[in-house]
Amino acid sequence: MNQPRRTPPHAQRSDQVLEALQADSHGLTTQEAARRLAETGPNRLPAPPRDSLLKRFFKHFHDILIYILLIAAGITALLGHWIDTGVIVGVVVINAIIGFIQEGKAEEALAGIRKMLSASAQVRRQGEWTQIDADGLVPGDIVRLKSGDRVPADLRLLEATNLRIEESALTGESVPSDKSADPVAADAGIGDRFCMAYSGTLVAAGRGLGVITATGPNTEIGRINRLIAEVETLQTPLTRQMAQFSKQLSVVIVGLAALMVAVGIGLHAFPLGEVFLAAIGFAVAAIPEGLPAILTITLALGVQRMARCNAITRKLTAVETLGSVTVVCSDKTGTLTKNEMTARHVITRAGSYLVSGTGYAPQGQITLDGQLIELAEHAHLHALIEVVAVANDTHVAEDAGQWRVTGEPTEGALRTLAHKAGFSAERHTRHATIPFESVNKFMATLADTPAGLRRILLKGAPDRLLDRCAEELGADGTPQTLDRAYWEREIDRLSQEGLRVLAAAARPIDDGRQHLGIDDLDSGMIFIGLVGIIDPPRPEAIQAIASCHGAGIRVKMITGDHAGTARAIGIEMGIGTADTLKVVTGTELEAADDEALRHIVRDCDIFARTSPEHKLRIVTALQANGEVVAMTGDGVNDAPALKRADVGVAMGIKGTEATKEAAEIVLADDNFSSIERAVEEGRTIYDNLKKAILFILPTNGGQGFVMLAAVLFGLTLPLTPVQILWVNMVVAITLAMALAFEPAEPGIMRRPPRKPGTPILDRTFIIRLAIVSLLIGGATIAMFEVELALGMPIDLARTMAVNTLVVAQAFYLFNARFLNTSSLRLDLLFTNRAVWLAVGVLFLLQLAFVYLPLMNSAFGTTPLALRHWLVPLAIGGAIFLIMEMEKRWLVGTG
Structure with missing residues (x-):
């Protein structure tokens, strides 16, 4: 049931994928599913063979220093000094016990990945929908996805309705990926395969229908599983x-x-x-x-x-190895950054506002030309925040001392922006909504303001909103002819800084309508402004990078995110300057042989759109150059590189179990500055x-x-x-x-x-x-x-x-x-x-x-x-x- 290698499923039309899998939208018959299950095996990752407890214990005696100790014990025994013999033997046994308890095993890393897999799935069999254990799925099965589900196997999507999937564990991207049923280029990276849903990822919103293309060890997460098992670990400099x-x-x-x-x-x-x-x-x-x-x-x-210092060490020698590190390779999302989207800039015709604070905590200030603002005195800013707060289905609340978002991270950033400005959407009455769809890339609501005015509020991708607006809210507060060139320059400027840009528009409604359709957005919309959103760097990480540079240690960012975002974050964090910082993408890494890669990793400090294999190759190339490498990360896509590195450092809060088990050190506070300490x-x-x-x-x-x-x-x-x-x-x-x-x-x-x-x-x-x-x-x-x-x-x-x-x-x-x-x-x-x-x-x-x-x-x-x-x-x-x-x-x- 394997797909032809020449054309992967994401590059084929959905009907071609169904034909290749000998399946249709009605699902497989029970008999055919049983036959395929016998052929492909259960949809689970194989458990690796484990050494016996005795073998794992006694391997800690296989060291020449221990042999010397045992010789010394033998000499004291020959001299008849049994107490001294007991002391020396006791030291040997204690040393073995410490090693046995503290050293992580690759099998535990694989077990951590297996925990990510879904337990059950909704599948169509005999033309009927039924719930089955996920390990019974086979290629060709038709599976239904909804918000909150964990994807049970690798799927080629046949239908996608507002479907967004959280794939950061595989891709490193900060925000969920919009999905559709349209094919993409054959050489597209994992993060750009919008028609695929991968095993172990989480459905953040919407619903979808897909056909299973791979199960168990043949899935993307299964491939990473094999990478971890095959990676050779190196001896530490000390050993x-x-x-x-x-x-x-x-x-x-x-x-x-x-x-x-x-x-x-x-x-x-x-x-x-x-x-x-x-x-x-x-x-x-x-x-x-x-x-x-x-x-x-x-x-x-x-x-x-x-x-x-909040760094939990799972392997004794790892602490010393950190002392000899010459290069720190770090994932971006959740490691150098907070993995909490934050509104940083607001641009209207009245001015460009700066927003301080990071994450979802409503702590920060909004300033214009360095002066604190009062929302009531800035009609343009009020109009924009009204749009992004009311046309918003996400909630932000404090839970056990941590501010958390329920819903879309980007909408959470907009909700927090409203809190910082002192704006509340609770007194607005919503009558109708056009939900966000990946095809349209916008969301609209029909709502009454506290003053009783009925308005259409529209937020979404700037290009889509500019297409629907003929006017803009001018500096004097009245509608003016839209200056599209101005707004496109501002969008380009924010994008070059690595920000995700959203736009806001609105128009009044005076006919008392209760319903809202797409046609209502085609005329009369007034463009209000832009919001620049970013996954912000951790302030303490910026200082830690400076300290590493002062200690002669290079810091390299390896991320699955886009090149522009990675470069902007790298400059802000001090990894390099705008004049010197060069970004290499996964496509360029793919084209480089091992010798060329050794030169690339020597000269470049930012790597974007990378896959797990790319990260592994980068670490291996650095080691081939004689570097002692520490690798940090939090996603399962980081696990193979963490295992290969001289020191693997995992994030304890947002890190996956697989990453923690593959690492020698776990940061309990997810704080990059702990690495510097x-x-x-x-x-x-x-x-x-x-x-x-x-x-x-x-x-x-x-x-x-x-x-x-x-x-x-x-x-x-x-x-x-x-x-x-x-x-x-x-x-x-x-x-x-x-x-x-x-x-x-x-x-x-x-x-x-x-x-x-x-x-x-x-x-x-x-x-x-x-x-x-x-x-x-x-x-x-x-x-x-x-x-x-x-x-x-x-x-x-x-x-x-x-x-x-x-x-x-x-x-x-x-x-x-x-x-x-x-x-x-x-x-x-x-x-x-x-x-x-x-x-x-x-x-x-x-x-x-x-x-x-x-x-x-x-x-x-x-x-x-x-x-x-x-x-x-x-x-x-x-x-x-x-x-x-x-x-x-x-x-x-x-």
């Missing part, structure tokens, strides 16, 4: 970097451990058991087993902070992760150096493996974790995004890592050897060695708090109270380690005198000052 870093670290640790065994046995003839114990101690020292936990905790804290939070998180790495690696490096140097030079081991494990554990749960609470560094949103592929550790920080490792490790070995030479017992010397390592790391923590800024600044010393709390907790733990008998016997330590604390403190202070000098020398901080 790519951490995976590469972990592999390199693993190779280094294993290589050095093997070198220790070889040197210990071959050069120093150490017993095999002793050398093996030293190698285990080195591995325990060098493996940063706290790093995955710190990574998870830092991201989790970022998620909590984001939630306070999320980028700042992402940059802060990346900084904090980098600080944690730059803190943990040198401290682990110092501990590893102690063991490595002792074996290479044939020295007594300054630390036992269990003592090293203690140092690792207490430092990780106190000092390293404190870095997760660091606030944003000064000027974080005034620096450009980091380049994709930039390693976590650059040359400067590798040098710092080496210096700190040598300083901490070398000072510990030197102190241990000096104390042994002075006759100190080995248990006492090792206790001092542990203290030296811990105290030196505590001092180095203050160096690590700022990557490129000096830590010798009083204004920054107390900006993170968690650091001071962590140092206090570490001091208490270390006191227990040194003085509690239980700890002495478990870790082989012994109590120290007060003077034994002075040497570690002196070493720590010296390391702090040396590293501040290194910052000034290598980075040039002040």
Whole structure:
């Protein structure tokens, strides 16, 4: 039952479509419908196969850092320290649970789309109308639509009476689309296929009759469903970097451990058991087993902070990825704009009025030449508002603190305009109405004014009203000969600004008639003026775009709306200027191959009349150019691109379930400015992760150096493996974790995004890592050897060695708090109270380690005198000052 590919249904006459489908207006027989259902399958989207719960859980263990943690757990188990083994295994399990709960699945995105489908439909079978479950529909069925219905399948319309369908979830257009039964061009985009009704869209007004051309997976929404399922998701910059870093670290640790065994046995003839114990101690020292936990905790804290900013994160790594974003691709309708039509300009012969306020809330002012107006003093404005308010079937009311429209969004904007002007239509008595029809593109009413005057009030498309008017309301308030050229110039001016233009006309009736026909509009109508309506930009989004530009992030608008509207909104939002902003349409994208598209997306910031495939291709092309892409949207047409993007950001209020499930971040307030705050939070998180790495690696490096140097030079081991494990554990749960609470560094949103592929550790920080490792490790070995030479017992010397390592790391923590800024600044010393709390907790733990008998016997330590604390403190202070000098020398901080 598939249509010929050469001529799609929207390009064929309705009789040709019926013939191709072997159907007629009386509907299918029950037997034929059953046969077709067996052939095409149910009218529903197939549920994808799902991994088992166990498989989905255990895939979170498939990470080299987790493997390193498990190796560390195995080592502690071999040493017989089961509590430590339990702690490490607990970290691994918690990490897996968090990932299992928070990471969104593509299957859930598909389930969200399936919820959009209609549950039932009115279909003609055996020549009779009947209500059936929508999943029983087949191609060739005749279906009836009315206002409020959800379209049950893709239909080629046979009849359309005032039919308007809300298609923003598929097309991104702000207003419902007028439908007719006339065919359109074969290459028309979805938003221009006026003779089609698509599955999952909503009938806003009127009624229609159509024949089903596609069901289930063959519908337009089914095609998007397949796109989501087929889209490949990319690894985040963080996961790519951490995976590469972990592999390199693993190779280094294993290589050095093997070198220790070889040197210990071959050069120093150490017993095999002793050398093996030293190698285990080195591995325990060098493996940063706290790093995955710190990574998870830092991201989790970022998620909590984001939630306070109305950004709900569904995937931990998405927050950090936002910090490396170089391009934000945004849908227009409902994301950059409010998706609430607003009257912005009113033009009469008496002047051009400006209207402030946005949305349907009656909050705003009407001004003329910068002066507030009183409606009673402006007869022209009163006459126009009377027309658009009385010839209006839409209502605007406050509901739970939100102003909502019941009816047409455009008429809602006109109703709100009347409220702002203080005009009420309630005292007008309506006698007759000519409803809006897509053929006529106007609405007229016959009504009495409160003064008892009977008038015809007409509003609609400007060209249709100009055709019916010979006169206009002149500046002096009397009818004058219509100056059509003037009004056409004003219409063009408003249209170029991206506004939808409506016109108003009226004429008095003095014969007492009660009825109204089209013929009554053919003579005597007086043209009053124009209203310019727009889906206004969110004011906070304009500021957010400016902040993104200041942070070196490009913002690109991708919309299904018309090019002129998109360009006007783009200029108003500051995406570009009138001189430089270029708009590329979906037709141009269709003609471009992948290589040409990479050049287009590099140079253009506005894309109009786009389909879901176009959005997906744009995101893919940007990624091919090396960009890290965040994609925002609210319609199901955005879902494939959201899934493909490095970070998908969905709107929480007006977004579809499919979009939310495909995204990593959901904005609870539908506010684009939340994205800018999320980028700042992402940059802060990346900084904090980098600080944690730059803190943990040198401290682990110092501990590893102690063991490595002792074996290479044939020295007594300054630390036992269990003592090293203690140092690792207490430092990780106190000092390293404190870095997760660091606030944003000064000027974080005034620096450009980091380049994709930039390693976590650059040359400067590798040098710092080496210096700190040598300083901490070398000072510990030197102190241990000096104390042994002075006759100190080995248990006492090792206790001092542990203290030296811990105290030196505590001092180095203050160096690590700022990557490129000096830590010798009083204004920054107390900006993170968690650091001071962590140092206090570490001091208490270390006191227990040194003085509690239980700890002495478990870790082989012994109590120290007060003077034994002075040497570690002196070493720590010296390391702090040396590293501040290194910052000034290598980075040039002040």
